[in-house]
Amino acid sequence: MKNAPYTTLIIDDEPPARARLHKLLESFPETFRVVDEAKNGIEAVEKIYQLQPDVIFLDIEMPGLNGFELLERLNKIPIVIFCTAFDQYSLKAFETNSIDYLLKPVRLERLQQTVDKLSSFKNNLSSATILEVLKEFYHQKEEKKMTSITVKKGDKLIFIKLDEVTHFEADEKYVTVFTNKENHLIEQSLSQLELKLPDNFMRIHRSIIINRNYVDEVQKYFNSRFVIRLNNTKKTSITSGRSYNATIKNWMDI
Incomplete structure (x- = not known):
């Protein structure tokens, strides 16, 4: 453990949960x-950027942003x-020396275990790895039965089969x-989509999710990125984001 206490958010x-944990x-x-x-999550983002805490509970x-x-x-x-x-969704991944997982209501004895883990803590996990752990949490929490996606067309609803979707791309407020x-x-x-989509969908960029079944070719690109070409009618080429390097390499088993 470091000498000074961890600044904590x-x-x-x-409110009762915050008060109990603070105590x-x-x-x-x-x-x-x-x-x-x-x-809430929106307020938390602002305070994390402002205060740069060492630890967040x-x-x-949560509503708004989970x-x-x-x-x-x-x-x-x-x-x-x-x-x-x-508790029924607890993961072994949360029980490592890198990430801890507390069941509400938090108890003093269990918090002591967290303190013990922090004493030997080495913050060597990437942001992408932490997000993968949390994504796995949601995958176990909800059985994925999603086979289609609903699209509004005027007063009508259209159902698109997921096996026909090549990729999703975000642009401002729409996808x-x-x-x-x-x-x-x-x-x-x-x-929201990433939490519901089947495992053949993979996020490769902050604004892009691809259907791996449509991947035709992957080429290494500079700055720890990849160029992924899809086997669709337009032969779409997408450059991955750097923070998704580990996810893509893990999928390709390299």
Whole structure:
């Protein structure tokens, strides 16, 4: 553990939960120094950029921005200690020395284990790795039965089969669904889609999710990026984002 206490931000939409955790953390003044609290994900993003905390205690299920969407908005992710009431969805990944997972209501004895983990903590996880762990959490939480996506066309609803979708691309507030036949605009965010889509869909850029079944060729590009060509009618080529390097390499098993 470092010599000075970890500057700490508590993020939870429930005031009693924030108050309880704040009180418990006072039992470990040599480990935690609470600098502020945030009552929702949007406020948390602002305070993280402003205060640059060492540690955040993060509620996973929040209105507006959930834990997954909040972390996606950060350039650099602090040490994350997740808090949730959903014990049936707990993951072994949260029980490592890198990420901890606390079941609500948080208890003093369990918090002591977190303190012990921090004493040997080495922050060597990339932001992309942390996001992958949280994505896995959501995958286990909801069985993926999504086989189509709904698109509004005037007063009608059109159902597009997912196996016809080549990729999704975000542009400001809308997301475009690309198929070999036509394109459609939807109002779901990429983060929402990523939590629901089957495993053959992979995010390769902050604004792009591809259907891996349509990948025709992958070429290495400079700056730890890849150029991915799709086997669609337009032979679309997409340059991946640097932060998705590990995800793509893991998929290609290289």
